Every structure is written in structure tokens, then in C-alpha cells.
Amino acid sequence: MKSDKKIAVIDFGSQYTHLLASRIRRLGAYTEILSNEEPLSVYSSYAGLVLSGGPSSVYEEGAPLLPKEFFQLTVPILGICYGHQLLMKTLGGEVVSSSSKEYGPATLNLVSGKKSKLTEKVSVHSKVWMSHGDEVTKLPDGFEIMGDSDNCRYAFVSDESRNYFGIQFHPEVTHSEEGETILGNFIRICGLANSWNLTSFLEREIDILKKKVPTDKNVFLLVSGGVDSSVAYLLLAKALGKDRVKGLLVDTGFMRKNEVSGLKENLDKLGFDLTVWDESSEFYRLLADKSEPEEKRKIVGDQFLEAQSKAIDSLGLDSENWILGQGTIYPDTIESGGTKHSHKIKTHHNRVPAIQKLIESGKIIEPIAELYKDEVRSLGKLLGLPDLWIERHPFPGPGLVVRMIASQETKDKEGEREALSLAKGLDPNANVGVLPIQSVGVQGDQRSYAHCAVLNDFTKDWKQLEDLSIQITNGIKTINRVVFAPDLSILPERFFYNRIKMDKFHSDLLRDADSIVTEHLYKEKIHTKIWQMPVVLVPVGLRPDSFGIVLRPVESQEAMTANFYQMDRDILSRITSEILKITSISLVLYDLTHKPPGTIEWE
Numbered sequence: 001m002k003s004d005k006k007i008a009v010i011d012f013g014s015q016y017t018h019l020l021a022s023r024i025r026r027l028g029a030y031t032e033i034l035s036n037e038e039p040l041s042v043y044s045s046y047a048g049l050v051l052s053g054g055p056s057s058v059y060e061e062g063a064p065l066l067p068k069e070f071f072q073l074t075v076p077i078l079g080i081c082y083g084h085q086l087l088m089k090t091l092g093g094e095v096v097s098s099s100s101k102e103y104g105p106a107t108l109n110l111v112s113g114k115k116s117k118l119t120e121k122v123s124v125h126s127k128v129w130m131s132h133g134d135e136v137t138k139l140p141d142g143f144e145i146m147g148d149s150d151n152c153r154y155a156f157v158s159d160e161s162r163n164y165f166g167i168q169f170h171p172e173v174t175h176s177e178e179g180e181t182i183l184g185n186f187i188r189i190c191g192l193a194n195s196w197n198l199t200s201f202l203e204r205e206i207d208i209l210k211k212k213v214p215t216d217k218n219v220f221l222l223v224s225g226g227v228d229s230s231v232a233y234l235l236l237a238k239a240l241g242k243d244r245v246k247g248l249l250v251d252t253g254f255m256r257k258n259e260v261s262g263l264k265e266n267l268d269k270l271g272f273d274l275t276v277w278d279e280s281s282e283f284y285r286l287l288a289d290k291s292e293p294e295e296k297r298k299i300v301g302d303q304f305l306e307a308q309s310k311a312i313d314s315l316g317l318d319s320e321n322w323i324l325g326q327g328t329i330y331p332d333t334i335e336s337g338g339t340k341h342s343h344k345i346k347t348h349h350n351r352v353p354a355i356q357k358l359i360e361s362g363k364i365i366e367p368i369a370e371l372y373k374d375e376v377r378s379l380g381k382l383l384g385l386p387d388l389w390i391e392r393h394p395f396p397g398p399g400l401v402v403r404m405i406a407s408q409e410t411k412d413k414e415g416e417r418e419a420l421s422l423a424k425g426l427d428p429n430a431n432v433g434v435l436p437i438q439s440v441g442v443q444g445d446q447r448s449y450a451h452c453a454v455l456n457d458f459t460k461d462w463k464q465l466e467d468l469s470i471q472i473t474n475g476i477k478t479i480n481r482v483v484f485a486p487d488l489s490i491l492p493e494r495f496f497y498n499r500i501k502m503d504k505f506h507s508d509l510l511r512d513a514d515s516i517v518t519e520h521l522y523k524e525k526i527h528t529k530i531w532q533m534p535v536v537l538v539p540v541g542l543r544p545d546s547f548g549i550v551l552r553p554v555e556s557q558e559a560m561t562a563n564f565y566q567m568d569r570d571i572l573s574r575i576t577s578e579i580l581k582i583t584s585i586s587l588v589l590y591d592l593t594h595k596p597p598g599t600i601e602w603e
């Protein structure tokens with residue numbers, strides 16, 4: 001495809017760079033991601049250029065920049081967040097560190113009497129998603145303010161004569177309700193309306209796979225049983241023929257209850273040639289006393305590889321004739337720091353160094369690595385995957401390993417005081433504590449590892465809970481997550497910390513709780529309303545020698561951002577009381593954190 005039929009997204013390290021590219025594709029124009037260090041002749045050959053967000057500040061030393069001449073190109077340009085600030089600064093405007101940092105929802109107000117091509121058919125007041133600590137304070141010549149928000153005067157600016165647009169919010173995340181209209185308008189401005197779709201992706205990918213896998217080689221695919229690896233299998237089988245694709249499922253000991261047997265049965269039905277390899281005792285041995293999230297992830301990634309090579313040996317599959325396949329998708333690569341300027345949030349289990357090496361030497365094939373979850377699901381439909389399978393909630397490769405919080409006890413008295421004053425300011429009945437543990441989050445494109453506040457059940461109004469959660473995570477640096485304790489109107493005097501080991505006993509506890517939750521989701525028919533629902537075992541209980549369970553249902557479309565799901569309170573009470581029947585569980589918590597600032601998984 002020639003460049004003048006594509007839009008380039010220039011990457012400054014935003015966690016959303018790939019998402020942005022994928023959104024634009026979904027809207028009908030093919031995109032490619034480029035670094036900020038290409039020659040001008042490369043940029044000028046595209047039909048449009050989008051400058052992504054990123055974790056840096058444009059005024060700090062070493063920040064990724066673009067040469068002044070870049071902004072003499074006659075191609076339409078859309079700067080987003082960092083990209084917007086870069087556009088402003090390079091053309092002579094001013095950018096400073098903002099006194100009021102803004103993460104989360106805001107309202108974009110279009111300036112009355114002004115018309116921009118970028119906001120055609122966009123409402124005068126629309127909900128957008130902000131994530132920034134810097135802001136523009138002076139415009140370059142030729143630009144005008146076209147829209148603002150409560151905390152940001154230059155939320156949307158443009159030079160209509162040159163088709164240069166700068167926006168402080170993220171139109172690519174679904175929380176920006178009219179973001180698609182804005183991106184669609186940009187595609188039209190670039191002259192690329194309706195120029196790409198998933199069917200053409202499928203045709204192209206089949207061609208690529210046929211060329212990539214020599215006819216004398218077959219593919220050995222790592223299967224997790226989720227949608228991704230099933231779609232990867234169907235795609236490979238379609239391109240190469242069923243006989244040339246073999247599946248391997250590694251049982252890590254951190255799978256869900258009855259998962260392995262159920263999967264085997266279902267995959268057999270789809271025509272998979274599947275081998276199950278039991279590696280659980282090794283996983284338990286290596287992880288037993290580990291507590292640091294990144295270390296746990298690395299061990300899982302490495303042990304997966306070790307198990308695979310053992311299985312390959314034992315099945316007699318030599319590397320001369322077999323290539324390794326993975327159902328990796330876009331978010332898996334980006335959250336591991338997949339683009340040049342991005343911060344590392346989590347090491348994905350199929351992006352550990354050993355796997356990276358295999359990828360670099362062309363020994364791994366990842367047929368859906370360019371796609372997002374919703375695209376994978378649509379592709380699955382195109383390839384004939386049954387609906388029930390397509391609707392399965394995503395389950396992370398490391399499984400329950402990332403849902404068992406084995407961290408050491410840590411306190412945050414100062415954070416607790418601050419959170420308490422915020423809570424009391426909202427409602428005198430609200431109370432708040434801080435759990436003695438930390439979890440992973442993402443804020444302003446950076447990884448965080450911070451404390452979790454816990455609220456009493458002071459209201460049935462989800463909006464009030466949400467507001468307090470946003471206030472706490474926005475206002476208190478040491479807290480990146482907020483939960484509440486359903487049906488506990490009064491918080492206990494203290495929470496008991498009980499260390500969790502990464503062993504069979506503790507994973508069995510979580511398996512039991514998780515299976516209660518899954519059963520209820522299907523029974524109450526809310527399974528398809530929730531995008532994913534991690535159930536997390538935490539080393540905190542109301543009694544000594546007992547633990548807590550966190551429910552983390554989210555709504556999302558692509559996992560890069562998410563909203564916590566607002567469950568019917570009667571259903572929640574039923575699930576809570578059922579979980580509390582497990583002998584060692586004394587506390588149930590419900591996660592009220594959006595992503596950002598919390599990630600979907602706790603680790």
C-alpha cells in the first residue's frame with residue numbers, strides 16, 4: 001500500500017499510541033506507527049500525520065522532538081496531548097507544568113461562533129478523557145482557541161488554513177464519547193474515508209503467513225484457551241492448513257478451576273491438535289516466596305519457555321521443522337514498553353527477553369500481534385469461531401499469578417489522613433482506610449506501584465463512590481487504587497495482614513472464590529455486560545490468619561482504558577456472602593478504580 005493512502009502516527013511513547021493507530025484503522029484508514037526520527041521525506045509521503053501523547057515534558061532535556069521544518073509540511077497534522085504541546089512549542093507557543101494536573105473525564109466546550117473541520121458533527125459540550133500534567137499557555141501565530149475545558153484553556157486549538165490541529169485530550173479512548181467523530185473527521189480531512197477494513201487485513205495476513213512459514217516447516221502454537229490464541233490458531237490453520245498447526249497448553253498450576261480439562265474438551269471440538277503439559281510443580285517451586293510483581297512475571301515468562309522446550313523435546317518436534325507461534329495481541333506488546341518512548345508498565349509474559357530474542361531471530365510467528373481485542377473478536381467471527389467462545393472474558397497468560405498479591409506489608413499513614421479528609425468532605429458517613437499492600441497502576445503514561453484506599457459501604461449511589469475514588473487517586477500521590485467493602489457500613493478498627501505464598505493452598509483459595517464469581521456472572525446473565533472480571537486474593541482480612549478477595553469487574557473495549565463496572569447491588573451482596581462462606585476468606589472488596597489510574601490486573 002502506498003504511503004499516500006495511509007496515516008502515520010508518530011510515537012512519543014504514549015500508552016495509547018497503538019490504540020490510536022488501531023482506532024483510525026477501525027474508522028476506515030490504514031495506519032502505521034513511525035518514530036520521531038525519520039527523514040522529512042518519509043513523513044511528507046503520508047496522507048496525514050498524528051503526533052501521539054507521551055510521558056515526557058516538551059521543555060525537559062532529552063524530550064523527543066521534531067525539527068522545525070516538520071511543521072512546514074503541507075500534510076494535515078493532528079497533535080494529541082504531548083503531540084499538541086510539541087506542535088505549540090515548536091511553532092513559538094508556550095508550554096508549562098500545570099498547577100492542576102488532570103487525569104480522567106472532563107468536558108470539552110466548543111467556542112461558540114467558531115467552526116472547525118475537526119469538530120464537524122461534534123456536540124457543543126462533549127465528554128473527553130484527559131491525562132496530562134503540562135499545559136499550553138500561549139498560542140503560536142495562526143492558531144485560534146476552538147474549545148476549552150474547566151481546567152484547560154487550550155484544550156482544542158487549530159490553524160484551519162493549514163489543517164493543523166492540537167488537542168489536549170485523548171480522542172482514541174472510548175471515554176472520549178465523540179472521539180471517533182473527531183478522528184473520523186481527521187480521516188476525511190486527509191482524504192482517506194473508507195479506505196481500509198478487517199477483511200482486507202485477513203487477506204493480507206494470509207498472504208504474509210504463507211510467505212513467512214516455509215512449506216517445509218510447521219507451527220507449534222502456544223495456546224491459553226482464550227479468544228486470542230484460538231483466533232491465532234484458526235488464522236494459521238486457514239493460511240497453512242490444519243495439519244501444519246499443533247497446539248500446546250502449559251498447565252502452570254495458576255489456571256482457573258477445571259480450566260484445563262474444560263479447555264481440552266472444547267479445543268478438541270474446534271479441531272485443535274492439542275497437547276497439555278503439566279508444569280505446575282515447577283511453577284509452585286519457583287514462585288513460592290516471590291512477592292515483587294515484575295519478578296513474578298519474569299519467572300512465569302521464562303518458565304513458560306522452559307516448559308515449551310521440554311514439551312517440544314518430549315514430543316520430538318525439532319526446531320528444524322517447527323516454528324513457535326503465539327497469540328500475542330497489541331496491548332500485550334505495548335504494556336511491556338512496546339514503543340520507543342513509552343514507560344514500562346508490566347512485562348507481559350510473552351515479551352520477556354528470551355522471547356524477544358526469538359522474535360528478533362525470526363523464530364516466532366505472531367499472526368494477530370497488530371490487532372486489538374475487539375478486532376481479534378471480529379476476526380474470530382469472520383473465521384467462524386462460535387459466539388460463546390468469542391464472548392469468553394480475557395484471561396492473562398500468567399493467570400492467577402498476577403491475581404495473588406504476595407507483597408510485604410507496607411503502611412501509608414499520611415495517605416490515609418489525606419484520604420479521610422477528602423471522604424469526610426464528601427459525606428460525613430464516609431470512612432476510609434489504607435490497605436497495607438500495593439498494586440500496579442498507570443498514570444500519565446507511567447507505571448505506578450502504590451497503595452489502595454478502602455471505603456466503607458456508606459452509600460448505594462455508584463456516582464458518589466466513583467467521585468470519591470477519582471478525588472482520592474487524583475489528589476493523593478501514594479494511592480493509585482480505591483476499593484469499597486460491600487455491606488460493611490463501618491470499617492473495622494484494623495485490617496490484619498497475612499502473607500500469601502504463591503503455592504497450591506493459596507491458589508486453591510482463589511480458584512474457589514473465582515469459580516463462585518464466574519458461576520454467578522452466568523447465572524445472573526451479566527457475563528456479557530462485563531468485559532473482564534479479575535478476582536484477586538489479597539493478604540488482608542478482618543481476622544488473623546484470613547484473607548481478602550477483591551472483585552474487579554470492568555467495562556472496556558480494548559483493555560488500554562477501562563471503567564469499573566457498576567454491579568446491581570443485590571447481585572453483589574449474593575456474590576459477597578457466597579465468597580465469605582470460604583473458611584479462610586473474611587473480607588470481600590470491590591474495586592472502584594478506572595484505568596487509568598489503576599491497571600485492570602492488580603499486578
Ligand code: XMP
Nearest residue numbers: 335348349394395396397398559599600601
Ligand atoms: P492491565 O492489567 O495491564 O491488563 O490493565 C490489560 C489486559 O491485559 C491482560 N494481561 C495479560 N495478558 N499476559 C496476557 O496474556 C500477561 O502477562 C498479561 N498481563 C495483563 C489483562 O488481563 C487485561 O485484559
